[in-house]
Amino acid sequence: MLQLQFLSSPPLSAQTLNPNSNTKLLSSFSWLKSTQTLAVKLNPLSLTPKPSKFSLTSRQSEYFDQQQRFSNSSSTASPPASGLPPRFYVGHSVYKGKAALTVEPRAPEFVPLDSGAFKISREGFVLLQFAPAAGVRQYDWSRKQVFSLSVTEIGTLISLGARESCEFFHDPFKGKSEEGKVRKVLKVEPLPDGSGHFFNLGVQNKLLNLDENIYIPITRAEFTVLNSAFSFILPYLLGWHAFANSIKPEEASHVNNANPRYGGDYEWSR
Incomplete structure (x- = not known):
């Protein structure tokens, strides 16, 4: 305040009043x-402030x-009821005259251990969704067919040459009573002029009496974008980012000394 x-002015004494002044x-x-x-x-620091007029x-x-007050209320605001960090959904799509292709990553899964640590229970994957065209710039996503690329299959695509091809076979019910009733085959073949690749997904579903084939041409530039995204996300699909984020220098040194099996120089010290 x-x-x-x-x-x-201070009181004037008799001495200050003289004829000359x-x-x-x-x-x-x-x-x-x-x-x-x-x-x-x-x-502001006075303990006994003097009265003012x-x-x-x-x-x-x-x-x-x-x-x-606004800053204090914002800093003490309660977190969301769920208590979970926000989730982000990303993907990349390629649209062509006959079909559309959407590529989306799926995160790995972890299970807790008694020690409080976590162990990966399922590696992540990349989900490919093929939708046939229903008109000009229109696609029937109700008829879409999906294909999940494992980390090994992603590695195959990344290392694929301009004139090379590959083929992946999936049976979603493998090891179950309905094995063999659904058959999915993804073929990636070079275009005749070498300008890219064909992505051709064939699905045979005896349970639904369905036999469908969807293909889409992917140019060299589009294929390069896909491979770049695959290369970036691959360590995350393996869950290695969680391990890297958990590393602390003092803890890593303690673990390595306590258990030589984890030591980086253990092989050379034998």
Whole structure:
């Protein structure tokens, strides 16, 4: 708070009143009366503040008080009810005249251990979704067919040459009573002019009496984008990012010394 206080001149003693100074004193009093000099006295640390003739509360301090209250309320705001970090869904799509292809990554799964650590239970994968065209720039996603690329299959695509081809076979019910009733084959073959690859997905589903084949041409540039995305996401699909984020220098040194099996130089020290 700003305190504004009039300060008067100190009392005049008899010694200061002499004939030679009367004229100067009168002129000084006249000047003080005409200008009404106001002195500003700031004493925020005083334990016994002196009373003032009037006080003025600055509106700027109210603004700072509001900002402080807003900052405190924001910092103490409770987290979302779920308590989970936000999730992000990403993907990349290629649209052509006969079909559309959407590529989306799926995160790995972890299970907790008794020690409090986590162990990967299922590696991540990349989900390919093929939708046939239903018109000009229109696609029937109700008829889409999906194919999940494992990390090994992703590695095959990344290392595929311009004139090379590959083929993947999936049976979603492998090892179950319905094995062999659904057959999925993904073929990636070079275009005749070498400008890219054909992605051809064939699905035979005896349970639904379905036999469908969807293909889409992928140019060299589009294939390069896919391979770049595959290369980037591959370590995350393996769950290695979780391990890298959990590494602490002091803990890593302690673990390596306690268990030589984890030591980087264990092989060379034998």
